[in-house]
Amino acid sequence: MKKNPIAALACSIAFILPLSAAQAQSMSDADKQKMADNVVQADANGDAALTRGEFDLLLQLNAQDNLGRAAQVIRLGRQAMIFTRIDGDGNGLVTRQELQALAQ
Ligand SMILES: [Ca+2]
Numbered sequence: 017m018k019k020n021p022i023a024a025l026a027c028s029i030a031f032i033l034p035l036s037a038a039q040a041q042s043m044s045d046a047d048k049q050k051m052a053d054n055v056v057q058a059d060a061n062g063d064a065a066l067t068r069g070e071f072d073l074l075l076q077l078n079a080q081d082n083l084g085r086a087a088q089v090i091r092l093g094r095q096a097m098i099f100t101r102i103d104g105d106g107n108g109l110v111t112r113q114e115l116q117a118l119a120q
């Protein structure tokens with residue numbers, strides 16, 4: 017059994033969506049767990065990378081759970097902007113490495 021890559025991806029996303037490390041650190045463990053669950057749910061094909069569609073779904077799930085700035089991102093219609101910012105190599109997939117690079 018290899019270690020679940022989703023948890024690490026979720027942690028990285030927890031950093032990205034609140035868009036500041038301070039806000040991410042202020043998230044409760046329960047919220048981080050919800051975020052991880054949402055990533056698993058959004059990553060429909062389980063490859064630990066998010067397509068634009070999977071990313072939109074993740075934002076919707078996070079908004080429903082009032083996590084990070086997801087609701088604000090959707091209200092302002094900034095999904096594409098944020099996805100583009102995270103997708104460093106522009107291949108249309110957000111990977112764990114790209115999230116981690118952004119969280120540094
Ligand atoms: Ca995927």
Ligand SMILES: [Ca+2]
Nearest residue numbers: 103105107109
């Ligand atoms: Ca990419």
